[in-house]
Amino acid sequence: MSKNFVEFIIDGKKCMSEEGKYIIDAAKDNGVYIPTLCNIEGLKPKGACRICSVLVNGRPMTACTTPVTSGMEIENNIAQIEGIRKTIIEALFVEGNHFCPSCEKSGSCELQALAYKYKMLVPRFPFMFPIREVDASNPKLIKDHNRCILCKRCIRGIRDENDRSYFAFKKRGHEVEININHEMANKMTDRLARESMDICPVGALLIKESGFRTPIGQRKYDHLPIGSDIEK
C-alpha cells in the first residue's frame, strides 16, 4: 500500500512527511530538531517531559504525541516556546540534586546538554535539595534517585525476551521513583546494563565500577551541541 504524504510548515519552512508520523519524527526527517528528554524513536511516546512542546496552529502541543497532519502550522524555535523549554529544564534541575561536576554522565547528559542549549546560566527557582537515596544493591547497576527525572525511558525501553520491563514506578505523587525488579536485574546481561545506562537521559542509571572511562573530548556533546546531528 502506498504511503500518504502530507505537507506542513515548521517555523515558515515547508516540510513533507508520512501522514500520521509524530511531529517530532516528521521534523527530524526534515532536518528540524525538536528537543526531548523522554522520547525514544521506536518506543510508544509518553509526553512525560513536555520539553518537545511546540505551537500547533497556535496551540501548545507535545510534538512527541501529536501526529502531523496536512497543512499543519508548527512553531518551534520561537521565544515563547524556548522560554517554556528553558523553564522546564530549570525546574528539573532544582527539583533534583544535579551536581554535574562530579557526575560521570557529564558531557554525555541530555539534560545538561539542553541546559547549555537554552543558556541556563543562573538559578531562577529555589533549590529543593530533596533527600534521595542511591540504591547500589544491584550487582550491575546503580540507581541514583537524586538525578532521576522520571522520564520512564527505562521502564518502556529495557525489557526481557518476554517483553517484561526490568523497571517500574513505585510510590506516589512527589515521592514516585523508579524501582528495579531485583530478581530480573540479578540476571541482567552486561549488554542490557549498558543499554539501561545509555537510555537514561541523565546519570540516574550507572554501570558499576566503570565510571569516567571516556576521556573528556570524546564524550557525546564535547564538540557539538545536542541536536546538531539533525540540524546539519
Add this chain to the structure above:
Amino acid sequence: MSKKITIEPITRVEGHGKVTIKLDDQNNIEQTRLHIVEFRGFERFVQGRPYWEAPVLVQRLCGICPVSHHLAAAKALDVIVGAGTGKGLTPTGEKMRRLMHYGQFFQSHALHFFHLSSPDFLFGFDADPEMRNVVALTRSEEFRELAIQGVMMRKFGQEVIRLTAGKKIHGTGAIPGGINKNLSPEERDFLLKGDDPLNARKMVEWAQSAVDLFKDYYKKNREFVDHFSRFPSNHLSLVRDDGALDIYHGLLKAVDSEGRVIFDNVDYQEYLDFIGEEVRSWSYMKFPFIKSLGKEKGWYRVGPLARLNTCDFIPSPQAQKEFEIFKDHTGGKPNNFCLHTHWARLIETLYAAEMIKELLEDPDLQGNDLVTKGEKKKEGVGLIEAPRGTLFHHYSINDNDLIDMANLIVSTTNNNEPMNRAVNYVAKARMTGKEKITEPMMNAVEVVIRAYDPCLSCATHALGKMPLEMELLDVDGKLIDYKRSRQ
C-alpha cells in the same frame, strides 16, 4: 592594658584566614594564632557516593592544584580495586599520571612564585600595596619579561594537565586502577617540540633562570632572608625507596631539625600508626603530629623545604646541581629558614620541568594498556606530594561499592603548627613595642604565611580569595584599631 590585633582576611593565598595577635601592657607579644575560618566538609559528603566518583568529586576542593586531590584519591582507589600501589599500574597508567602530576607541580609552583610571592621580593615588602601583584609586574618595564615568563610557565603546566586529564582544571584522567587516555604522538610533539616558548626545553631553561633569580636576590639580601623567620622543626615527606625526591610515589620519611631520622621506609597504608590529628577550638583546621613524639613535639613541616630536607638526592641533573648548592648552605643538615621555602620551590620547579622533558620521550606514554585491577579491598590509602606538601586520602567502601568513610589530611593542614610558629616569629620581630599597625607590618605577616603557599580552602575541606584583616582590641575585646588589606 593588653591588646589583641586581628589580621583578617589574608591576601594572595588560597582560602580565608585571619591572624590574631595579643599584646600585653608593655606591647610584648603574648599570643599569636592563625585561624582558619571556613568549613567545607568534603569528607562527609563524599560518603554514600560510588567510590569511582571520588577522584573527580574531591578535586573540587581546589582550583589551583586539583590534580593532587584527583591523583591522591585515585591512588587510594587503586588499592581498593586491587591494583595496589607503586608499580601496580600499567607503565602507561603510571607514566601518564606522573606526567599530569609534574605538569601540575610546574604550573602551581610557577603560579605561587611569580603571581603570588614575587611582587614582595621584586617591589619590596613595604612597597605600595597596589604594586604588590602580578599585574603591576607586567606594567613595570623592569619586570615585564619576568612576569610574562611566569604566566607562560603556568600556561605550559596547564597544557600538560589538559593533555593528560582532558581539561586544564578539574579533568577526569585518573580512574581507579589507571588512566582513561594515553598521550598521542601529536600531543607529545606539541609539548616537546611546540613553538617557543611553549615547549619542554624552554621550560627547563626558564625554570633554571628562576632559580638563578632567587639565588641572586639571596646574595644581595642574605641577612634579611635568613633572619626573616627561622625555627627548628621536624620535616616529613614521601621519599623514593632509594632516597630520591619523588613527588608521585614513595615511602614516608620524617627527620628532626638536625636531620636525625624519626621514621623511614613507612608504607603509607599504615600512616595512622605514625600520624595523629589534634583538634583545637579556635580553628577549623586540625593539627597533625607524629605520634611517637606526642602533640607538643610531634608537629612537622611539609612542602618544598621539607622534601629537600628528607630526600638524599634529586633524580634530574640540573635540579640535583641546585640541590647540592642548597644543601651546602646548611652543611647538609635540614634547612629551617622559612623564606628558603621559595628557593626549594624553584629547585622543585626545575625538577618538574626536567622530568616532563624526560618523560615525554618515553614511548610508554603512547601505550594502550591503560587500566589494571586485582583482588578488591574495602579500604585504601593514597598519598602524594602535592605542591604544598604531603597529601593523605583515605577511603573505605561498603559491600555495595559506596564510600562509607573518608579521611583527608591536606598539605596545609600538615603545615598548621609551622605556620602558626612562623606568624609568631614575625609578629615578635616586627610588632613588639609597636602600638600602631602599619601596612608593611601586616604584609610581613602575610609574607611568611605565603612562604608556605597555604591552601586554606583545601585545608578545611572554601572558595575565593584569602584577604587579610587586622583588628586591634583591648583586653575586653573592644576594637581600638582596624585595617583591611586591599583585595
